[in-house]
Amino acid sequence: MSLSLVGLALASEGESEGFHAPSPEEFYWPIFGSGDWTFTRPMLMMALSVLILGVLLVTLTKKAAIVPGKGQWMVEQAYDFVRNGIARDIIGSKDFLKYTPLLFSLFTLILLNNLFGIIPPIQYPTMSRIGFPIALTLIVYAVYHIAGMRRKGVGHYLSGMIPKGLPKPIYALIIPLEYATYFIIRPLTLALRLFGNMFAGHMLLLLFIMGGEYMLLHGGPGLKVVSVGSFLMALIFTAFEALIQFLQAYIFTLLAATYISDAISEEH
Amino acid sequence: MSGPLPGEKEGGDERGPTPLERKDAGHPGQTTPPMWDALSYVLAGPLLFGGVAYLLDRWVGTSWLVLPGVLIGMAVSLYTVWVRYGRQ
Numbered sequence: 001m002s003l004s005l006v007g008l009a010l011a012s013e014g015e016s017e018g019f020h021a022p023s024p025e026e027f028y029w030p031i032f033g034s035g036d037w038t039f040t041r042p043m044l045m046m047a048l049s050v051l052i053l054g055v056l057l058v059t060l061t062k063k064a065a066i067v068p069g070k071g072q073w074m075v076e077q078a079y080d081f082v083r084n085g086i087a088r089d090i091i092g093s094k095d096f097l098k099y100t101p102l103l104f105s106l107f108t109l110i111l112l113n114n115l116f117g118i119i120p121p122i123q124y125p126t127m128s129r130i131g132f133p134i135a136l137t138l139i140v141y142a143v144y145h146i147a148g149m150r151r152k153g154v155g156h157y158l159s160g161m162i163p164k165g166l167p168k169p170i171y172a173l174i175i176p177l178e179y180a181t182y183f184i185i186r187p188l189t190l191a192l193r194l195f196g197n198m199f200a201g202h203m204l205l206l207l208f209i210m211g212g213e214y215m216l217l218h219g220g221p222g223l224k225v226v227s228v229g230s231f232l233m234a235l236i237f238t239a240f241e242a243l244i245q246f247l248q249a250y251i252f253t254l255l256a257a258t259y260i261s262d263a264i265s266e267e268h
Numbered sequence: 269m270s271g272p273l274p275g276e277k278e279g280g281d282e283r284g285p286t287p288l289e290r291k292d293a294g295h296p297g298q299t300t301p302p303m304w305d306a307l308s309y310v311l312a313g314p315l316l317f318g319g320v321a322y323l324l325d326r327w328v329g330t331s332w333l334v335l336p337g338v339l340i341g342m343a344v345s346l347y348t349v350w351v352r353y354g355r356q
Binding site: 088089090091092093094095096097163166170173174176177178180181185186188189255258261265 | 292293294295296297298305307308309311312313315316317340341344345347348351352
Protein backbone atom coordinates (compact mmCIF):
# COMPACT_ATOMS: atom_id res chain seq x y z
CA MET A 1 0.00 0.00 0.00
CA SER A 2 2.63 2.47 1.05
CA LEU A 3 4.82 1.30 -1.80
CA SER A 4 2.14 1.94 -4.37
CA LEU A 5 1.61 5.38 -2.84
CA VAL A 6 5.29 6.13 -3.28
CA GLY A 7 5.01 4.92 -6.83
CA LEU A 8 2.05 7.20 -7.42
CA ALA A 9 3.89 10.15 -5.94
CA LEU A 10 6.89 9.43 -8.13
CA ALA A 11 4.72 9.09 -11.18
CA SER A 12 2.92 12.37 -10.58
CA GLU A 13 6.22 14.05 -9.90
CA GLY A 14 7.63 12.66 -13.12
CA GLU A 15 4.63 13.83 -15.05
CA SER A 16 5.66 17.45 -14.89
CA GLU A 17 9.06 17.03 -16.52
CA GLY A 18 10.10 13.45 -17.46
CA PHE A 19 9.48 11.53 -20.62
CA HIS A 20 6.01 10.10 -21.18
CA ALA A 21 6.15 6.62 -22.60
CA PRO A 22 3.29 6.14 -25.08
CA SER A 23 0.31 4.43 -23.47
CA PRO A 24 -2.98 3.00 -24.73
CA GLU A 25 -4.54 6.41 -24.06
CA GLU A 26 -2.71 7.71 -27.15
CA PHE A 27 -5.23 5.73 -29.17
CA TYR A 28 -8.30 7.60 -27.97
CA TRP A 29 -9.02 10.60 -30.18
CA PRO A 30 -12.51 11.99 -29.68
CA ILE A 31 -13.61 14.52 -32.29
CA PHE A 32 -17.09 15.46 -31.11
CA GLY A 33 -19.86 14.08 -28.97
CA SER A 34 -19.36 12.39 -25.62
CA GLY A 35 -19.77 9.11 -23.80
CA ASP A 36 -20.81 6.09 -25.85
CA TRP A 37 -21.72 8.27 -28.82
CA THR A 38 -18.39 9.99 -29.24
CA PHE A 39 -17.31 10.34 -32.84
CA THR A 40 -13.61 9.49 -32.91
CA ARG A 41 -10.68 9.83 -35.25
CA PRO A 42 -10.61 6.15 -36.35
CA MET A 43 -14.32 6.42 -37.20
CA LEU A 44 -13.57 9.39 -39.42
CA MET A 45 -10.71 7.47 -41.01
CA MET A 46 -12.88 4.42 -41.66
CA ALA A 47 -15.42 6.65 -43.40
CA LEU A 48 -12.61 8.33 -45.32
CA SER A 49 -11.18 4.98 -46.43
CA VAL A 50 -14.55 3.84 -47.75
CA LEU A 51 -14.88 7.10 -49.65
CA ILE A 52 -11.34 6.88 -51.07
CA LEU A 53 -11.74 3.24 -52.11
CA GLY A 54 -15.14 3.84 -53.64
CA VAL A 55 -14.03 6.83 -55.67
CA LEU A 56 -10.74 5.20 -56.69
CA LEU A 57 -12.22 1.90 -57.78
CA VAL A 58 -15.10 3.48 -59.68
CA THR A 59 -13.07 6.15 -61.50
CA LEU A 60 -10.16 3.84 -62.35
CA THR A 61 -12.38 1.15 -63.84
CA LYS A 62 -15.07 3.36 -65.38
CA LYS A 63 -13.50 3.47 -68.80
CA ALA A 64 -12.24 -0.10 -68.72
CA ALA A 65 -10.17 -0.73 -71.82
CA ILE A 66 -8.77 -3.95 -73.25
CA VAL A 67 -5.33 -2.39 -73.06
CA PRO A 68 -5.50 -1.01 -69.53
CA GLY A 69 -4.14 2.35 -68.46
CA LYS A 70 -1.91 2.70 -65.44
CA GLY A 71 -4.74 3.06 -62.92
CA GLN A 72 -6.85 0.30 -64.38
CA TRP A 73 -3.81 -1.95 -64.45
CA MET A 74 -3.18 -1.41 -60.75
CA VAL A 75 -6.78 -2.15 -59.81
CA GLU A 76 -6.69 -5.26 -61.99
CA GLN A 77 -3.52 -6.45 -60.30
CA ALA A 78 -5.06 -6.05 -56.86
CA TYR A 79 -8.28 -7.73 -57.98
CA ASP A 80 -6.38 -10.59 -59.65
CA PHE A 81 -4.35 -11.07 -56.50
CA VAL A 82 -7.46 -11.56 -54.37
CA ARG A 83 -9.56 -13.33 -57.01
CA ASN A 84 -6.97 -15.83 -58.26
CA GLY A 85 -4.40 -15.87 -55.49
CA ILE A 86 -6.80 -16.14 -52.58
CA ALA A 87 -10.40 -16.90 -53.59
CA ARG A 88 -9.82 -19.33 -56.49
CA ASP A 89 -6.90 -21.16 -54.92
CA ILE A 90 -8.51 -21.58 -51.51
CA ILE A 91 -12.24 -21.90 -52.20
CA GLY A 92 -11.86 -23.70 -55.54
CA SER A 93 -13.28 -23.28 -59.04
CA LYS A 94 -16.85 -24.18 -58.18
CA ASP A 95 -17.80 -21.62 -55.56
CA PHE A 96 -15.17 -18.92 -55.42
CA LEU A 97 -16.88 -16.27 -57.59
CA LYS A 98 -19.69 -15.82 -55.10
CA TYR A 99 -17.27 -14.89 -52.32
CA THR A 100 -14.77 -12.85 -54.33
CA PRO A 101 -16.55 -9.48 -53.81
CA LEU A 102 -16.54 -9.98 -50.04
CA LEU A 103 -12.89 -11.02 -49.97
CA PHE A 104 -11.82 -8.16 -52.27
CA SER A 105 -13.70 -5.62 -50.13
CA LEU A 106 -12.16 -7.03 -46.97
CA PHE A 107 -8.67 -6.97 -48.41
CA THR A 108 -8.76 -3.45 -49.83
CA LEU A 109 -10.53 -1.99 -46.81
CA ILE A 110 -8.14 -3.53 -44.29
CA LEU A 111 -5.08 -2.75 -46.41
CA LEU A 112 -5.92 0.94 -46.82
CA ASN A 113 -6.86 1.32 -43.16
CA ASN A 114 -3.63 -0.39 -42.11
CA LEU A 115 -1.57 1.76 -44.46
CA PHE A 116 -3.11 4.83 -42.82
CA GLY A 117 -0.73 3.93 -40.00
CA ILE A 118 2.26 5.20 -41.97
CA ILE A 119 0.65 7.66 -44.41
CA PRO A 120 1.21 11.23 -43.26
CA PRO A 121 -0.65 13.20 -42.05
CA ILE A 122 -3.01 10.44 -40.88
CA GLN A 123 -0.47 8.08 -39.29
CA TYR A 124 -2.92 6.06 -37.28
CA PRO A 125 -3.94 2.50 -38.12
CA THR A 126 -7.72 2.24 -37.83
CA MET A 127 -7.52 -1.42 -36.87
CA SER A 128 -5.60 -0.58 -33.70
CA ARG A 129 -9.01 0.08 -32.16
CA ILE A 130 -10.41 -3.34 -31.34
CA GLY A 131 -13.97 -2.50 -32.44
CA PHE A 132 -13.07 -2.43 -36.13
CA PRO A 133 -11.48 -5.89 -36.32
CA ILE A 134 -14.39 -7.25 -34.26
CA ALA A 135 -16.92 -5.83 -36.71
CA LEU A 136 -15.08 -7.32 -39.71
CA THR A 137 -14.68 -10.65 -37.93
CA LEU A 138 -18.40 -10.77 -37.15
CA ILE A 139 -19.16 -10.40 -40.85
CA VAL A 140 -16.78 -13.24 -41.74
CA TYR A 141 -18.13 -15.33 -38.85
CA ALA A 142 -21.73 -14.95 -40.00
CA VAL A 143 -20.82 -15.60 -43.64
CA TYR A 144 -18.95 -18.85 -43.14
CA HIS A 145 -21.34 -20.37 -40.63
CA ILE A 146 -24.42 -19.45 -42.64
CA ALA A 147 -22.79 -20.64 -45.88
CA GLY A 148 -21.92 -23.97 -44.25
CA MET A 149 -25.37 -24.46 -42.75
CA ARG A 150 -27.13 -23.62 -46.00
CA ARG A 151 -24.89 -25.92 -47.99
CA LYS A 152 -25.00 -28.96 -45.70
CA GLY A 153 -27.88 -28.44 -43.31
CA VAL A 154 -27.29 -27.61 -39.65
CA GLY A 155 -26.81 -31.18 -38.40
CA HIS A 156 -24.44 -32.26 -41.15
CA TYR A 157 -22.52 -29.01 -40.86
CA LEU A 158 -21.98 -29.47 -37.13
CA SER A 159 -21.00 -33.14 -37.43
CA GLY A 160 -18.65 -32.29 -40.30
CA MET A 161 -16.47 -30.30 -37.91
CA ILE A 162 -15.38 -33.41 -36.07
CA PRO A 163 -12.58 -35.46 -37.67
CA LYS A 164 -13.59 -39.04 -38.35
CA GLY A 165 -11.87 -42.35 -37.71
CA LEU A 166 -10.32 -41.69 -34.30
CA PRO A 167 -10.43 -44.07 -31.29
CA LYS A 168 -13.82 -43.71 -29.55
CA PRO A 169 -12.74 -42.52 -26.05
CA ILE A 170 -10.81 -39.59 -27.52
CA TYR A 171 -14.01 -38.05 -28.89
CA ALA A 172 -15.04 -37.04 -25.38
CA LEU A 173 -12.11 -34.61 -25.42
CA ILE A 174 -11.99 -33.77 -29.12
CA ILE A 175 -15.62 -32.78 -29.62
CA PRO A 176 -15.66 -29.90 -27.11
CA LEU A 177 -12.27 -28.78 -28.37
CA GLU A 178 -13.37 -28.67 -32.01
CA TYR A 179 -16.53 -26.74 -31.22
CA ALA A 180 -14.64 -24.31 -29.00
CA THR A 181 -12.17 -23.79 -31.84
CA TYR A 182 -14.78 -23.30 -34.56
CA PHE A 183 -17.15 -21.07 -32.62
CA ILE A 184 -14.98 -19.15 -30.17
CA ILE A 185 -11.23 -19.34 -30.67
CA ARG A 186 -11.10 -18.89 -34.45
CA PRO A 187 -12.99 -15.59 -34.56
CA LEU A 188 -11.14 -14.50 -31.44
CA THR A 189 -7.71 -15.08 -32.97
CA LEU A 190 -8.84 -13.59 -36.29
CA ALA A 191 -9.82 -10.30 -34.66
CA LEU A 192 -7.01 -10.21 -32.11
CA ARG A 193 -4.27 -10.97 -34.63
CA LEU A 194 -5.18 -7.95 -36.75
CA PHE A 195 -5.78 -5.70 -33.75
CA GLY A 196 -2.62 -6.77 -31.92
CA ASN A 197 -0.34 -6.30 -34.89
CA MET A 198 -1.66 -2.83 -35.66
CA PHE A 199 -1.71 -1.76 -32.02
CA ALA A 200 1.82 -2.95 -31.26
CA GLY A 201 3.20 -1.51 -34.49
CA HIS A 202 1.73 1.91 -33.82
CA MET A 203 2.98 1.78 -30.23
CA LEU A 204 6.50 0.99 -31.44
CA LEU A 205 6.55 3.88 -33.90
CA LEU A 206 5.17 6.23 -31.25
CA LEU A 207 7.87 5.17 -28.82
CA PHE A 208 10.75 5.78 -31.22
CA ILE A 209 9.39 9.06 -32.56
CA MET A 210 8.29 10.50 -29.21
CA GLY A 211 11.50 9.27 -27.58
CA GLY A 212 13.61 10.82 -30.30
CA GLU A 213 11.70 14.08 -30.09
CA TYR A 214 12.08 14.23 -26.32
CA MET A 215 15.80 13.52 -26.43
CA LEU A 216 16.32 16.07 -29.19
CA LEU A 217 14.32 18.88 -27.61
CA HIS A 218 14.78 18.29 -23.89
CA GLY A 219 17.95 16.18 -23.53
CA GLY A 220 21.56 17.19 -22.95
CA PRO A 221 24.14 17.16 -25.78
CA GLY A 222 24.72 13.40 -25.38
CA LEU A 223 21.02 12.62 -25.66
CA LYS A 224 20.67 14.91 -28.67
CA VAL A 225 23.21 12.75 -30.52
CA VAL A 226 21.49 9.54 -29.46
CA SER A 227 18.14 10.84 -30.69
CA VAL A 228 19.42 10.36 -34.26
CA GLY A 229 19.45 6.63 -33.56
CA SER A 230 15.90 6.78 -32.28
CA PHE A 231 14.68 8.54 -35.42
CA LEU A 232 16.60 6.08 -37.55
CA MET A 233 14.84 3.22 -35.79
CA ALA A 234 11.52 4.96 -36.41
CA LEU A 235 12.39 5.09 -40.10
CA ILE A 236 13.39 1.44 -40.27
CA PHE A 237 10.31 0.34 -38.38
CA THR A 238 8.09 2.42 -40.64
CA ALA A 239 9.32 0.36 -43.58
CA PHE A 240 8.88 -2.79 -41.51
CA GLU A 241 5.35 -1.69 -40.58
CA ALA A 242 4.44 -1.31 -44.26
CA LEU A 243 5.28 -4.98 -44.67
CA ILE A 244 3.30 -6.02 -41.59
CA GLN A 245 0.32 -3.92 -42.66
CA PHE A 246 0.17 -5.59 -46.03
CA LEU A 247 0.75 -9.02 -44.51
CA GLN A 248 -2.04 -8.65 -41.95
CA ALA A 249 -4.54 -7.56 -44.61
CA TYR A 250 -3.50 -10.60 -46.65
CA ILE A 251 -3.69 -13.00 -43.70
CA PHE A 252 -7.12 -11.78 -42.64
CA THR A 253 -8.47 -12.27 -46.17
CA LEU A 254 -6.73 -15.61 -46.59
CA LEU A 255 -8.13 -16.93 -43.31
CA ALA A 256 -11.61 -15.68 -44.17
CA ALA A 257 -11.34 -17.62 -47.44
CA THR A 258 -10.13 -20.78 -45.69
CA TYR A 259 -12.94 -20.65 -43.16
CA ILE A 260 -15.49 -20.28 -45.95
CA SER A 261 -13.86 -23.09 -47.93
CA ASP A 262 -13.76 -25.32 -44.86
CA ALA A 263 -17.45 -24.62 -44.13
CA ILE A 264 -18.77 -25.41 -47.62
CA SER A 265 -16.43 -28.25 -48.62
CA GLU A 266 -18.14 -31.63 -48.79
CA GLU A 267 -15.55 -34.04 -47.46
CA HIS A 268 -13.26 -33.65 -44.51
CA MET B 269 -4.48 -25.85 -66.18
CA SER B 270 -4.89 -28.51 -68.88
CA GLY B 271 -8.27 -27.42 -70.26
CA PRO B 272 -9.23 -28.11 -73.87
CA LEU B 273 -7.07 -26.31 -76.43
CA PRO B 274 -8.61 -23.45 -78.44
CA GLY B 275 -9.15 -25.65 -81.51
CA GLU B 276 -10.67 -28.57 -79.64
CA LYS B 277 -14.40 -29.23 -79.78
CA GLU B 278 -16.34 -29.66 -76.54
CA GLY B 279 -18.52 -32.75 -76.98
CA GLY B 280 -22.24 -32.12 -76.47
CA ASP B 281 -21.90 -28.62 -75.05
CA GLU B 282 -23.83 -25.99 -76.93
CA ARG B 283 -21.25 -23.45 -75.93
CA GLY B 284 -17.66 -24.17 -75.04
CA PRO B 285 -16.21 -22.55 -71.94
CA THR B 286 -14.93 -19.02 -72.38
CA PRO B 287 -11.17 -18.51 -72.01
CA LEU B 288 -11.78 -17.11 -68.52
CA GLU B 289 -13.92 -20.06 -67.49
CA ARG B 290 -11.29 -22.42 -68.83
CA LYS B 291 -8.63 -20.65 -66.81
CA ASP B 292 -10.78 -20.81 -63.69
CA ALA B 293 -11.53 -24.51 -64.01
CA GLY B 294 -9.56 -27.22 -62.30
CA HIS B 295 -8.81 -25.51 -59.02
CA PRO B 296 -9.87 -27.98 -56.35
CA GLY B 297 -9.72 -25.54 -53.47
CA GLN B 298 -8.08 -26.14 -50.18
CA THR B 299 -9.85 -27.55 -47.15
CA THR B 300 -7.01 -27.64 -44.65
CA PRO B 301 -6.47 -24.24 -43.08
CA PRO B 302 -2.93 -22.89 -43.47
CA MET B 303 -0.41 -24.18 -40.95
CA TRP B 304 -0.40 -21.16 -38.70
CA ASP B 305 -4.11 -21.36 -38.11
CA ALA B 306 -3.07 -24.25 -35.86
CA LEU B 307 -2.66 -21.40 -33.37
CA SER B 308 -6.42 -21.55 -32.82
CA TYR B 309 -6.18 -25.19 -31.77
CA VAL B 310 -3.13 -24.62 -29.60
CA LEU B 311 -5.01 -21.90 -27.72
CA ALA B 312 -8.35 -23.70 -27.61
CA GLY B 313 -7.18 -26.70 -25.54
CA PRO B 314 -5.58 -24.98 -22.53
CA LEU B 315 -8.26 -22.26 -22.49
CA LEU B 316 -11.18 -24.69 -22.68
CA PHE B 317 -9.93 -27.40 -20.32
CA GLY B 318 -8.22 -24.93 -18.00
CA GLY B 319 -11.45 -22.94 -17.87
CA VAL B 320 -13.55 -26.00 -17.13
CA ALA B 321 -11.08 -27.04 -14.44
CA TYR B 322 -11.25 -23.57 -12.89
CA LEU B 323 -15.03 -23.72 -12.76
CA LEU B 324 -14.86 -27.23 -11.27
CA ASP B 325 -12.45 -25.91 -8.66
CA ARG B 326 -14.86 -23.20 -7.63
CA TRP B 327 -17.79 -25.61 -7.65
CA VAL B 328 -16.18 -28.46 -5.70
CA GLY B 329 -14.05 -26.19 -3.53
CA THR B 330 -10.66 -27.61 -4.49
CA SER B 331 -7.74 -25.56 -5.71
CA TRP B 332 -5.46 -27.89 -7.66
CA LEU B 333 -7.49 -28.74 -10.76
CA VAL B 334 -6.41 -25.87 -13.03
CA LEU B 335 -2.88 -27.12 -13.68
CA PRO B 336 -3.92 -30.65 -14.73
CA GLY B 337 -6.74 -29.08 -16.74
CA VAL B 338 -4.35 -26.85 -18.67
CA LEU B 339 -1.95 -29.76 -19.22
CA ILE B 340 -4.70 -32.05 -20.49
CA GLY B 341 -5.87 -29.20 -22.71
CA MET B 342 -2.36 -28.86 -24.17
CA ALA B 343 -2.21 -32.58 -24.83
CA VAL B 344 -5.60 -32.59 -26.57
CA SER B 345 -4.54 -29.51 -28.57
CA LEU B 346 -1.36 -31.14 -29.78
CA TYR B 347 -3.24 -34.32 -30.62
CA THR B 348 -5.81 -32.35 -32.64
CA VAL B 349 -3.09 -30.46 -34.48
CA TRP B 350 -1.53 -33.79 -35.37
CA VAL B 351 -4.89 -35.18 -36.53
CA ARG B 352 -5.63 -32.08 -38.62
CA TYR B 353 -2.25 -31.31 -40.08
CA GLY B 354 0.10 -34.23 -39.60
CA ARG B 355 -1.93 -37.32 -40.42
CA GLN B 356 -1.81 -37.68 -44.18
